[in-house]
Amino acid sequence: MTNYTAIVLAAGQGKRMLAGRNKQFLMLDQLPLIIHTLTAFAKDSWCKEMVLVTNEQEHKQMEKLLQDYPPGMERIHLVDGGKERQDSVFAGLNAIQNTDLPVFIHDGARPFVSLEQLHRLAKTVEAEQAALLAVPVTDTIKKKDGNTLTTLDRKTLWAAQTPQGFEFALIYQAHQQAQDRGYYGTDDASLVEQLGREATIVKGSYDNIKLTTPEDLQKAESYLANQRKGKKEESAMFRIGQGFDVHQLTEGRKCIIGGVEIPYEKGLLGHSDADVLLHTIADACLGAIGEGDIGKHFPDTDPEFKNADSGKLLQHVFAIVREKGYELGNVDCTVIAQAPKMAPYIEEIRANIASLMDADLDRINVKATTTEHLGFAGRKEGIAAQAVVLLQNNPQS
Numbered sequence: 263m264t265n266y267t268a269i270v271l272a273a274g275q276g277k278r279m280l281a282g283r284n285k286q287f288l289m290l291d292q293l294p295l296i297i298h299t300l301t302a303f304a305k306d307s308w309c310k311e312m313v314l315v316t317n318e319q320e321h322k323q324m325e326k327l328l329q330d331y332p333p334g335m336e337r338i339h340l341v342d343g344g345k346e347r348q349d350s351v352f353a354g355l356n357a358i359q360n361t362d363l364p365v366f367i368h369d370g371a372r373p374f375v376s377l378e379q380l381h382r383l384a385k386t387v388e389a390e391q392a393a394l395l396a397v398p399v400t401d402t403i404k405k406k407d408g409n410t411l412t413t414l415d416r417k418t419l420w421a422a423q424t425p426q427g428f429e430f431a432l433i434y435q436a437h438q439q440a441q442d443r444g445y446y447g448t449d450d451a452s453l454v455e456q457l458g459r460e461a462t463i464v465k466g467s468y469d470n471i472k473l474t475t476p477e478d479l480q481k482a483e484s485y486l487a488n489q490r491k492g493k494k495e496e497s498a499m500f501r502i503g504q505g506f507d508v509h510q511l512t513e514g515r516k517c518i519i520g521g522v523e524i525p526y527e528k529g530l531l532g533h534s535d536a537d538v539l540l541h542t543i544a545d546a547c548l549g550a551i552g553e554g555d556i557g558k559h560f561p562d563t564d565p566e567f568k569n570a571d572s573g574k575l576l577q578h579v580f581a582i583v584r585e586k587g588y589e590l591g592n593v594d595c596t597v598i599a600q601a602p603k604m605a606p607y608i609e610e611i612r613a614n615i616a617s618l619m620d621a622d623l624d625r626i627n628v629k630a631t632t633t634e635h636l637g638f639a640g641r642k643e644g645i646a647a648q649a650v651v652l653l654q655n656n657p658q659s
């Protein structure tokens with residue numbers, strides 16, 4: 263983990279956007295542009311502090327925006343910027359509290375920086391002290407000097423993006439020197455270059471666009487529409503979970519496995535009816551949807567679940583699965599028991615599980631094995647079960 267502080271710049275006027283107001287407040291997919299950008303950093307646990315640079319006239323409006331659309335990070339200091347972008351960065355640098363961390367400087371107008379890019383940049387800054395995201399230029403670039411056109415060697419050209427990341431002392435010194443000399447660059451790495459130092463390029467993405475003109479707004483809308491489509495397709499896929507459970511065999515208890523009471527001299531010990539197989543399947547379902555395990559949902563300290571019918575617990579779990587929009591793909595499970603002999607009960611157990619999960623029989627597979635007299639199961643001290651559950655998204659949900 264390579265922690266950093268982020269300065270996000272939003273103090274410009276967005277004149278080239280021709281929106282009649284600062285582009286940072288324009289709505290993109292129901293969220294203001296600047297909130298998209300802040301959220302990208304707020305989602306990154308490596309980002310420990312954020313400074314949002316606003317312009318003085320919009321300070322109150324920005325404050326309200328942060329309240330109306332909380333980006334998910336408490337530590338955002340709002341400071342007023344300056345006339346030029348570089349003045350705004352300097353104001354941001356002066357507002358940073360923890361100067362031990364590297365600083366990422368980012369345009370508020372670049373909402374699509376990804377977590378993966380942030381982390382690659384952070385690691386490079388840690389190693390090299392100064393780095394920036396950039397992409398190879400895809401157009402041929404001509405330099406026009408009076409009437410003379412020169413074609414630059416495209417292989418050597420990179421389009422600089424943000425964030426650009428630096429050790430605090432280095433970037434502070436670079437900005438201080440630029441202020442003193444009245445030098446203005448178009449990015450922060452260029453100020454570091456003025457110190458005779460170099461920033462390392464970290465290959466970014468062409469999606470990390472800076473919303474500058476009205477056409478960029480259309481590109482951003484279509485990028486977000488594609489993302490939504492991608493998320494939908496992703497959630498239309500599969501989730502997998504596995505479960506494992508053990509219960510002790512003891513006298514004076516019923517031996518209930520897969521909802522079927524099996525005649526045996528001992529039964530399974532537990533707070534509920536101790537149905538080792540249904541617990542395992544329920545755990546696998548919860549695992550598949552990222553909902554922990556049955557201990558979290560049905561604590562064994564809760565009297566409500568004393569001697570509870572595990573069939574009901576599994577039905578409850580499967581209702582949660584359905585609420586989340588999933589249906590059963592299939593279950594494959596194994597009972598690990600030296601005794602009782604499971605074979606005569608396998609089909610009944612299978613049918614019972616299918617009924618509890620409201621699934622076709624062919625989606626349920628139940629197996630049993632001994633452990634060849636090895637271990638606790640082999641000594642008939644207990645019974646274990648394991649299961650794998652595949653869920654698939656219900657396209658209707």
Ligand SMILES: Nc1ccn([C@@H]2O[C@H](COP(=O)(O)OP(=O)(O)OP(=O)(O)O)[C@@H](O)[C@H]2O)c(=O)n1
Pocket residue numbers: 271272273274275276277278279285286315343344345346347348350351368369370371372472473474
């Ligand atoms: N004095 C300034 C100028 C710019 N920025 C910020 O720097 C980023 C990159 O600048 P740019 O895209 O040029 O934004 P604007 O300056 O707002 O746009 P324009 O040049 O079209 O007016 C933007 O997030 C902008 O808000 C800033 O914080 N302070």
Ligand SMILES: C[C@](O)(CO)[C@H](O)COP(=O)(O)O
Pocket residue numbers: 347369421422423424448449450472
């Ligand atoms: C910093 C920058 O985003 C790198 O591409 C760019 O130089 C900012 O330029 P702007 O004219 O201030 O938008």
